[in-house]
Amino acid sequence: xxxxxxxxxxxxxxxxxxxxTTNGNKLHTNLTTIVTGHxxxxxxxHRFRNIEAPDCPxxxxxxxLEHILIxxxxxxxxxxxxxxxxxxxxxxxxxxxxxxxxxxxxxxxFTKTIDKINEINKVKKNNNCLxxxxxxx
Numbered sequence: 545x546x547x548x549x550x551x552x553x554x555x556x557x558x559x560x561x562x563x564x565t566t567n568g569n570k571l572h573t574n575l576t577t578i579v580t581g582h583x584x585x586x587x588x589x590h591r592f593r594n595i596e597a598p599d600c601p602x603x604x605x606x607x608x609l610e611h612i613l614i615x616x617x618x619x620x621x622x623x624x625x626x627x628x629x630x631x632x633x634x635x636x637x638x639x640x641x642x643x644x645x646x647x648x649x650x651x652x653x654f655t656k657t658i659d660k661i662n663e664i665n666k667v668k669k670n671n672n673c674l675x676x677x678x679x680x681x
Contacts, residue, residue, distance in 0.1 A: 572652070572655070572656065574655040574656055574657075574658045574659065575651075575652050575655040575656075577655070577658065578609060578612065578613070578640070578655045578658070579640055579644065581608075581609045584658065584662055585607055585608065585609060585612070586598045586599065586600065586606065586607035587606050587607055587608045600612075600616055600618075600661070601618065601661060601664040602615075602616050602617040602618045602661075603617075604616070604617060607661070612658065612661070616661065618660055618661055618664065619654075619657055619658070619660065619661070622653075622654050622657040622660075623654065625650070625653070625654070626647075626650050626651065626653070626654040629647060629649075629650035630643070630647050630650065633646070633647075634646060634647070
C-alpha cells in the first residue's frame with residue numbers, strides 16, 4: 545500500500561482519541577501493530593535499526609505482517625481458529641479491512657496471540673546477551 549493509501553486506510557479504521565475503532569470496538573497494541581504493520585513487527589524494527597535481524601523466531605523467514613497472518617508456525621493453532629471463525633460466514637481472506645469489519649472479535653483474539661512471538665524474541669535476546677557476557681568475562 546502506498547503511504548497515502550495506507551494513511552487513509554488507517555484513518556478509516558483506527559480510533560480517535562477515545563481509543564475505539566470507527567465501528568466502536570476497543571483496540572489493543574497488537575491489533576494496532578497488525579493493522580498498521582508498525583511497532584512490534586521485526587521487519588519494521590529492523591528497518592529503523594532497532595534490532596539486528598528481521599528473522600521470525602519460527603525460523604521460516606522474515607517476520608512481516610503477511611508472515612504473521614499466513615505463515616508463522618508459532619501462531620499455527622491460533623491462525624486455524626481464526627480461519628475456522630471466518631469460514632462460518634466467509635471464505636478465508638487475509639485482507640485486513642475484511643477481518644476488521646466482519647470478523648473483528650476473532651481477528652482481535654488472533655492478534656493478542658502475537659505476544660507468543662514477542663516472548664520467544666525476548667528469550668532469544670536474553671540468551672544471546674548471556675552468551676555475549678560469558679564470552680567477555
